Ligand code: SF4
């Protein structure tokens with residue numbers, strides 16, 4: 001039954017792809033090609049999505065049949081054979097959609113099914129909006145084969161479903177988060193290197209953007225334009241709060257890797273907030289002066305590179321020794337903005353009164369947000385990035401994700417769907 005369903009399902013997607021290719025809808029044709037993978041997955045969410053797409057094919061074939069038969073009749077051409085063929089195609093699609101829906105019951109139900117399905121849909125919708133509305137060709141596949149971005153979107157949707165499922169099933173998600181985050185950073189820098197080595201398709205705007213987070217603020221202050229990255233940053237912050245600094249930032253991923261090399265977690269400097277405010281103020285002021293005195297782009301870019309290199313030295317010399325992310329908690333100005341602006345997101349980490357002050361969570365917090373004071377006051381510090389590592393280790397279940405009115409479990413699942421979807425969207429976008 002399964003093999004029959006998979007082969008007939010794939011054939012149906014291929015038929016739809018051929019139909020859309022013929023009618024010139026290349027993007028939808030590619031989306032159908034990407035959807036073939038859905039039918040091979042033994043998950044309820046993928047089967048449901050396949051069934052919905054295939055049933056949406058029924059009216060497509062009915063309209064195609066009606067149009068073609070009508071045309072034959074008007075031109076006095078033979079139409080009976082065509083109507084039989086189209087009738088068979090429609091019947092085939094009705095049958096395969098029915099079988100697909102029916103097969104859902106034979107697949108083991110998982111608690112994570114609807115969240116994984118939600119992540120697939122959210123990823124696909126966000127990527128389609130980005131592809132459609134952004135001022136640049138955002139999806140990397142599209143830049144090489146026009147239209148093929150839709151196949152990439154479907155594949156990233158499937159990836160997002162799987163990662164969400166993993167996050168919600170694993171007991172400790174720390175390693176998964178780090179791998180996912182570092183994986184994104186590798187893809188980011190690989191595209192950046194390919195872009196600057198001459199393959200322009202890998203540069204989102206076609207212009208060079210120094211991959212140092214401070215440039216997200218410094219760039220627009222210097223140029224007085226180019227707010228794309230800043231907008232992307234604030235949209236992410238509004239949706240996922242300071243999780244920018246524990247899931248998405250291409251640079252912070254390496255501070256995390258450095259801090260983990262030390263094994264044990266240390267402490268962050270006590271005056272870290274003052275240091276960061278000062279660094280942010282110096283950057284904005286310096287860049288503004290660059291602009292006033294018309295400093296060349298090359299000189300400004302060199303200053304940004306020096307700032308980034310100093311950050312790498314801090315990672316190597318301090319984070320790797322202390323076991324906490326000194327670069328991200330005490331040096332990077334964007335981290336400060338993410339922490340402050342992140343308050344607009346309703347997601348929080350909450351410490352319950354049941355906390356026994358065992359400090360197990362404190363020992364895994366690489367952001368130094370769970371010192372003695374924070375545990376006593378039952379409130380994580382400003383450097384908390386909602387990474388979730390502490391949630392994994394509390395034996396009392398006293399520390400958890402919180403979102404107004406939602407249960408702990410739902411808050412965590414919703415947060416996961418959002419961060420994984422944004423991660424998949426970032427993976428799909430070409431680099432600046
Ligand atoms: S603090 Fe800066 S480098 Fe670190 S993750 Fe946040 S934005 Fe990235």
Ligand code: SF4
Nearest residue numbers: 365384385387388390
């Ligand atoms: S308090 Fe918890 S969620 Fe916040 S940064 Fe520390 S380990 Fe991550």
